[in-house]
Amino acid sequence: MYSPALRGSPTPSRASTPSARAASPFAVPQSADPQPRPSYHAFKDRTNEFFTTVESIASRSSNGPMETHALLRTSRNDSNGKQQLSGGPPNSQSAFTREAASVGKEINLTMEKLSRLAKLAKRRTLFDDRPEEINQLVFLIKQDIARVSGRISSLQQSLNEAKRRGPSQSSRSPASTSTPVPLAANRHAADHASSVLFSLQSRLASTSSEFKDVLEVRTRNLREQKQRRDQYGFAGAPTDGTAGGGPAAPGSGTLGGIAPPAPSPSPFPSVASAIPPSSDSPLYRSSPLAESGLLHRHSSASARASPIPNGGSPTPRDSSDHVIDMGSSGANAPYTSTAYAQQQLLAPASNAYLDSRRDAIDSIESTIAELGQLYQQFVQVLAGQRDQVRRIDEDVAAAEINVDRAGAEIARYYQNLRGNRMLMVQAFLVVMVFVLLFVLLM
Template sequence: MSVPRRRRGSSKSEDTEQLLPATKSTGNSSWSGVEDKENMGRDRTAEFQSALRSLQGRQQVRQLQPNPMTSANRMNRNLDQYTEFMRVAKSIGKNISKTYSKLEKLALLAKRKSLFEDKSVEIQELTFIIKEDINGLNQDIAKLQKISRGSQTVNGKHIQSHSSGVVVGLQSKLASMSTEFKNVLQIRTENLKEQRTRQDQFTQGPVTSSLPPSALTGFYKGSALVPEDSYSGGDISIDIGDNAGALRHRQSQLLAQDETESYLSSRADAMQSIESTIVELGGIFQQLATMVKEQEEVVQRIDSNIEDAEMNVEAAHTELLKYFRSVASNRWLMIKVFALLIFFFVIFVVFLG
């Protein structure tokens, strides 16, 4: 009896020795393929699909009649409303992401600090467009909310909360976009202010639209401010260009005088428009805040509602138990009464009958 056992034991150890080198090699081969999927658990969709295919194959042989969607007709009317809702929501979502890309463009433009090549017209246009977009989106979302509220009575409970969730999601996206917009505008106003103070400093040599050559070439390309600092730093190579630049500078001074004036007034306009936009945004914010507050579950945990439900269930259970006990005691009473009846019946039948 001991012989087969020993054999089995030895074959087992062979097995492990054969298998372990194999795992090593597969471990290496799967390295490249799976590394990017780290932390994602194991995908078993393929396994599922093969099971699905084999089942479908079997079913085709049997030629099953496709069973009609019984619930479809009942749901039809609700569905129309719902699909309409989702269509609008999707389009709003798309518009929000479009506006986002516009906002990114604006942020890039606004963060530029150069005095020249200032794309103030472009920025103003973009600001206007984005402002309009946000306004429009805000109204759209309000409409969407009305749709979802209007359908409350007709639709199922989950559809309703799903759609209100969609509305809140859109709102919070819009809100975060508006804050970003506001930040961009603030950066822009700060830049404008900075430029103005810089202009004040340069009153002796007013700003021109032509850059000094040192700014056009070399390291400080495109920046008018930094070379000014570096002059005093004693950079020799720039020094040469500086002399030439100063000459040209003076020549163009007269020409530039007019330009600066119009430039200044345009700047004042820009500042004003930005300020008014920020004020308008404030209004939208307030509206959004009230909307979001209506939901009142933003920082909730997922188990908070369920605990309440659990408590309710428990309370119901205890109530049921109470009822059961009272019923049980009633039952005992009934049994006693019956026993008494039968007892009397027997007495009547046996002794009187």
């Protein structure tokens, strides 16, 4: 009857026990049976035992409470379907509870995404980078966080409103209690709500700071990857067309070998933009420059798009001229190589300037981000202070009970006193009446 399987899991067995037990009124001695041999563990589930006891007592106590028993059973079966969360009158959960639960769920989902992102971001491979996936995740998480924080703040607002409004909100008070409990007066419920909010907030904060960490890791990895690529590729090799602006600088240096390396390389920048494609791969470096020059001529037209601000003059003609220049020099192989070497030497000079500009911008950007994080950490530190060292047995509760009791005592004493006062007034009146009588009679 009382099989170990029943002990195993409370929820399903609870559904089955009522039907089984209700049929047998002899459940009493049987359910009492396991008691003298208790089973011990660091913790022991007695739930089933309890419910069999309930059943047995309910069935034992004859017909009287039979209805309640039946009611009990049905409602329990009902609730079983709904995970016994809302079996009785307070059927609909309040908006707050529902909202809080769903926000919690959402944070969890975000956490999952985040851990996936972290896994992706931590990979250091050069080839299998999957930037789209990462970007997508980043975007999604960003959205999630924004949405969750929006929801939390709206929760906060509604809570504050409810606090101000006090009573009314019918859904917050169980239907069974006769009078609706005003939320403002119900300190415990308010405590509960605010600490739910607090825990949501702190979880969100930890999520977003984790997110920031992951992004940082990602940025660092990207930087490292770029460095590595730079090492193997041409210095400042652009990875795509649009990035050509900055790293294109070496191009102007390239020509500097022929033209005077003036600080204002105004006539040449257009060519500069054309050169880079040649440096895309180290292979090109060894190829005859003439050929690359020709190549430039073709590509320059298309590469024209890359914006160099001072390029009012640059025309296709210009560039081709220079390219031809280069091409002619390219015919002279030894010269070219020396020129090239010079170009290489000169390249960093002007390159450094633009690089430093870019780095400065980068660093400013990251500084801003970091400062943002600092603020957040400050907030967290402040928030963390609140509960850091409290223990549950702070005598607060005890003191409060005492204060309450004292209040009650004082009230009673006051009642007493008032009683006395009435008595005194009465006595005084009686005396006065007598005095009056006495005086009158005299």
